Amino acid sequence: MTEDIHVEALENVLTEPAAAFKHDYLEIRDLKVVFDGFVAVDGVDLTVTSGDLRFLIGPNGAGKTTLVDAVTGLAPAAGSVRFGGVELLGRSSHRIARSGVGRTFQTASVFEELTVLQNLDIAAGAGRKLRTLLRRRTSVPTEVEAALETIGLGKVAHLPAGVLAHGQKQWLEIGMLLVQNAHVLLLDEPVAGMSQAEREQTGLLLQRIGQQRTVVVVEHDMEFMRTYASSVTVMHQGKVLAEGSVSEVTEDERVIEVYLGSRSHGRGTAVIENGETK
Numbered sequence: 001m002t003e004d005i006h007v008e009a010l011e012n013v014l015t016e017p018a019a020a021f022k023h024d025y026l027e028i029r030d031l032k033v034v035f036d037g038f039v040a041v042d043g044v045d046l047t048v049t050s051g052d053l054r055f056l057i058g059p060n061g062a063g064k065t066t067l068v069d070a071v072t073g074l075a076p077a078a079g080s081v082r083f084g085g086v087e088l089l090g091r092s093s094h095r096i097a098r099s100g101v102g103r104t105f106q107t108a109s110v111f112e113e114l115t116v117l118q119n120l121d122i123a124a125g126a127g128r129k130l131r132t133l134l135r136r137r138t139s140v141p142t143e144v145e146a147a148l149e150t151i152g153l154g155k156v157a158h159l160p161a162g163v164l165a166h167g168q169k170q171w172l173e174i175g176m177l178l179v180q181n182a183h184v185l186l187l188d189e190p191v192a193g194m195s196q197a198e199r200e201q202t203g204l205l206l207q208r209i210g211q212q213r214t215v216v217v218v219e220h221d222m223e224f225m226r227t228y229a230s231s232v233t234v235m236h237q238g239k240v241l242a243e244g245s246v247s248e249v250t251e252d253e254r255v256i257e258v259y260l261g262s263r264s265h266g267r268g269t270a271v272i273e274n275g276e277t278k
């Protein structure tokens, strides 16, 4: 009987590639970032598995972006950041990106004069010559085609990225991470400045991507967080203040006191009525 169960589990892993990624998780231990004596990230432990759409929230200056910078090699840090068992701290940002860890910034950083397709092609084509990348293609590589479909920009593939709507630029950036084969995506305020319709599309996109990849979303939009997060980590003054499901953290008195009860979280107001956080 026991043997039968093991065989079945093994078959599931072999036939379902997504299952294999479950073992690739982001593991942050005792992360510390100090700027000229100021401790911006102070001994953070964080574990995020694939299939878990994790939101990282907290007041301004809590250390959220600095944590993402440290994980992606843009801020000097002490401690440990491992993905798939590989230590990332101490590696250059390029090597970290090649290890499958990608991020977006608060302001989209796509090549505005190049088409959507060219942007994706460049992201996918590390190692190819620039002239080859810019040449109009007769066929679209499979991974680029798949990313175009996932981010829903197939119809505008040949338009310059500069003419895209704000939301579409963010989706293009996410697509660029997908074609780079990023298995960990760290997204810094992806829905800032988006319309309600764009927010909804972004939420659904993140849920789709999050099924097979490890996604961490830094956000101030609490309405967006409530709708799409599968788990939440709250940072305050460089430390993890609370962690759990959306209801666990939104009902946590400490979180209400330092963040949700205040107005320091931008859009998606968290008004407290009858002791309930809305």
Ligand SMILES: Nc1ncnc2c1ncn2[C@@H]1O[C@H](COP(=O)(O)OP(=O)(O)OP(=O)(O)O)[C@@H](O)[C@H]1O
Pocket: 035, 038, 040, 058, 059, 060, 061, 062, 063, 064, 065, 066, 067
């Ligand atoms: N390069 C730097 N040099 C010095 N201090 C910095 C640097 N980068 C960030 N800080 C400080 O570290 C603290 C954490 O900043 P960080 O941007 O990580 O916060 P945050 O939680 O992302 O805030 P926000 O929600 O406003 O983006 C802040 O006090 C900030 O001023």
